Amino acid sequence: KQEVTQIPAALSVPEGENLVLNCSFTDSAIYNLQWFRQDPGKGLTSLLLIQSSQREQTSGRLNASLDKSSGRSTLYIAASQPGDSATYLCAVPDPLVGNQFYFGTGTSLTVIP
Amino acid sequence: ETGVTQSPTHLIKTRGQQVTLRCSSQSGHNTVSWYQQALGQGPQFIFQYYREEENGRGNFPPRFSGLQFPNYSSELNVNALELDDSALYLCASSSAASGYNEQFFGPGTRLTVL
Numbered sequence: 001k002q003e004v005t006q007i008p009a010a011l012s013v014p015e016g017e018n019l020v021l022n023c024s025f026t027d028s029a030i031y032n033l034q035w036f037r038q039d040p041g042k043g044l045t046s047l048l049l050i051q052s053s054q055r056e057q058t059s060g061r062l063n064a065s066l067d068k069s070s071g072r073s074t075l076y077i078a079a080s081q082p083g084d085s086a087t088y089l090c091a092v093p094d095p096l097v098g099n100q101f102y103f104g105t106g107t108s109l110t111v112i113p
Numbered sequence: 114e115t116g117v118t119q120s121p122t123h124l125i126k127t128r129g130q131q132v133t134l135r136c137s138s139q140s141g142h143n144t145v146s147w148y149q150q151a152l153g154q155g156p157q158f159i160f161q162y163y164r165e166e167e168n169g170r171g172n173f174p175p176r177f178s179g180l181q182f183p184n185y186s187s188e189l190n191v192n193a194l195e196l197d198d199s200a201l202y203l204c205a206s207s208s209a210a211s212g213y214n215e216q217f218f219g220p221g222t223r224l225t226v227l
Contacts, residue, residue, distance in 0.1 A: 004155070032214060043119075043203055044156070044218040051214075089155055091216075099144070099169050099207075101216065103155030 002027050002092055006104035013080055014112050021075040021107045023090035028068045035064050035075050036089045038106070044089065048075070080111045115140045117206050117219035125225045126194050134189040134222045136204030144168070145187040146216065147179060148203040156203055162187050191224075199226045 003026040013019050023033070031052045036044040048064040050057045050073065056065040063076040073090055087106040094100040118137045126132050138145050144163045148156035158171035162181035176192040185206075191198055201223050205216040 034215065036218070041201070041221075041223065043117075043220040044205075046215065046217060049215045091155075097169055099146070099161050099163075100158045100171065101146075102158070103148075105153070105155045 002030075002094055002102040004090060004092060004102050004104040006088075006090060006107050008107060009105065010108040010110075012110040012112060015080060015082060017080050017111075018076070018078050019080055019109070021077070021088050021109070023073040023075070023104055025071045025073075025092045025102075027095045028071050029095035030068065030092045032093065033064075033066055033073050034091045034101075035062075035073075036091065038087045038089060040087075047088075077109075080109075082111045082113045085109055085111050117204060117217050119202075119204050119219040119222050121222060122220070123223045123225075125227065127227050128194055128196060130194050131190065131192045132194060132224060134191075134202050134204075134224070136187045136189070136206075136219055138185045138187070138204075138206035139217050142206035142208050142217070143185050144207045145181060145185065146205045146207070147187070147189045148205065149173075149198075150201040150203055150221075151197075152200070159189070194226045196226050199224060 007022045035047045048057045050066040061078040066073045089106040091101045091103045146161040147159040150156040160170040161168045165181045180188045201221045203221045204219045
């Protein structure tokens with residue numbers, strides 16, 4: 001069974017700062033990793049999907065990297081804004097079943113104006 | 114393109130009752146997965162439906178059951194509700210043709226069991 005850990009659990013930064021969120025997983029036999037954003041009490045919004053053959057993926061101010069061999073992914077947010085305040089979750093598929101995804105508990109980000 | 118929709122938004126039930134939650138998948142997606150998210154936790158996989166059959170199940174008891182319809186929409190049924198069933202229930206759709214590659218989530222149904 002895949003175990004997913006996200007560090008830190010919570011992060012508070014001033015507006016404009018660059019920041020890095022971390023995700024680690026125990027089984028490196030994954031074919032992708034997905035990062036999500038969740039606003040309080042809401043559903044999940046897909047941010048970035050990285051295939052196992054890719055090392056990184058970019059969308060606007062967001063950049064996600066994947067190092068399968070070390071079981072790690074990072075989400076880099078550039079020039080943070082108050083609107084970035086949310087919980088960020090990473091998810092990886094079960095290496096055997098494939099269609100079952102495991103999530104971390106998330107990093108709660110607060111960007112202070 | 115229509116996104117994933119879920120109904121109802123909120124639901125309050127008492128212990129022992131039964132509940133049905135509904136999900137419509139994103140246009141073009143034939144696979145629906147259900148997740149339970151307790152407060153402060155990440156979502157946990159309940160099960161997935163593909164071609165109207167269960168296609169994988171997480172560590173949830175049989176009182177959690179589901180259906181998928183020919184139009185790919187889905188229902189999650191929970192019998193004999195317990196207090197610990199209080200959670201946000203999320204539905205995600207994906208395409209089996211792409212190897213369930215990317216999942217798209219609905220807004221969720223908040224279930225409160227009293």
